[in-house]
Amino acid sequence: MIYLLLLVGFALLIKGADYFIDGSSNIASLFRIPPLIVGLTIVAFGTGAPEATVSIIAALEGSADVTIGNIVGSNILNISLVVGITAFIFPLKVERPTIKKEIPFAFLSTIALLVLISDRLLGITNENLITRSDGIIFLLFFSIFLYYVIEAARNSREASTVKEVDIEQTGSWGKNILITVAGLAAIIFGGYLVVENSTEIAYRFGMSETLVGLTIVAIGSSLPELITSITAAMKKQSEIALGNIVGSSIFNILFVLGVASIISPLPVNDKLFFDIIVLLILTVFLFIFSRTQYKVGKYEGMALTILYLVYLIYIIMRN
Template sequence: MVYLLLIIGFGLLIKGADYFIDGSSNIAALFRVPPLIVGLTIVAFGTGAPEATVSIIAALEGNADVTIGNIIGSNLLNMSLVVGITAAIFPLAVERPTIKKEIPFAFLATIVLLVAMSDRALEFTNENFITRSDGIILLLFFAIFLYYVIEAARNSREEPVGDDATDQTGGWGKNILITVGGLAAIVLGGYLVVESSTDIALRFGMSETLVGLTIVAIGSSLPELITSITAAMKQQSEIALGNIVGSSIFNLLFVLGIASIISPLPVNDKLFFDIFVLLVLTIVLFIFSLTHYKVKKYEGMALTVFYVIYLIYIIIRN
């Protein structure tokens, strides 16, 4: 039965992502908002819903290893495998705001999390915790990011679309229904994949930290992967990369902020290596983005190979 649920989850993810991209890109046209902004907000927060669901539930159950491992693992996967596979299929065009503001903000969010985790080094305590106070700080940084996105949307609205554009994209009601329906399928599919894959992994004796960094991270990042690939194939690369960067920021600041407010999260020492890898990956993505404002196919393949090597290492480390 668990394997059947896994297959159903994958089906919902794939079909839901297709509808979600169509609906959200049409809403962007009706709102006269650039696709990049939609990728950073509606798509990023929508595809980040499985991570939020899994991490918050894990925090409520007092399972910090799954909570933090899921977020760091998901972001590592986003910056390497999701960008890599998407760029390998269709080179990702990168807009200037993404290079100048969004990717650096993702790097800043990772630094903020690293500082929040480092109680033993900075405060000379016996254990490392992400406390409720840390959670409030993370949410404040998320509020700053939201303010930036809202201002960017206000300042980049295009000329009003005519009746022909409305005819091509469809009406508000239809596109909202398509977007919400696609998102619901993504969230449900992500939940089924995470729950079933975690059940299968635990049966094989994997630790909770490893499950969080691998199975749960991969399962809950499938919406980003499927959505980004779908967006790239539809030549909506602004949505694809905006989705990846926005989802990473959403995970680090909002999801961990909420989770740590619900319950302070003890930090496994092994996770410091993983967060340093995440910092390096963010820098690498920034460098790749600077080359002709594209993440090229060979760069995408390099990122994919990097994730495979990292995955093998953490499995051995366990």
């Protein structure tokens, strides 16, 4: 039964991603909002919903290793495997704002996480914790990111030339909202089924909470980003694909960890310091690759995929 529910979850994720991309792209056209902004907000937060759900539930249940491991593992997977596979299928076009602002913001978010969990190193306490005050700091950073995105959307609308939108091609407001909501619901429910059942399978094999968070839960809850980004790339919406990945990484750290730590302070496993440093290195790689002709090509995508596989083998052996 567990394996059947896992397959149902995958099916919902795939079909939901297809509907969600179509609906959100058409809404962007009707609003005259650049696809990049849609990727950074609606798509990123929507596909980040499984991570948010899993991490907050884990925080409520006192499973801090699953909460933090899920976020760090998901971000590593997003920036390496999701970008890698998507770019290998179809080279990802990178917008200038993504290179100058969004990727650096994702890097700074990870630095903030590294600093806020280093309580022992900084001589604050004897235990590394993400406290409620740390959570408030994360949410303040998140509000700054939201302000930037809203301003960017408003400026882009003011700068764009007014042109008629082909309603027959894009569909009506009501139809697109319905498609987007239905797609998002399928993504969230599909992600929930995948995470719950894959976690149950993992526990049966005797894996630790940290390893489960970094691998099974991270992979399961990142499937919406993976499938949505691949779907977007195949539909030639590469701005949505990369915006979705970067936006989800920022959302995961600043919003999800922020809310989870306010609910319950999160003790940090010392092993996670290595994983956060890996995340920083991968973000730097993404920044460098993005600057080459403003796209992430097939070979760069392959390199990111290989880096993730090496990391995955290491953490499985480590635990």
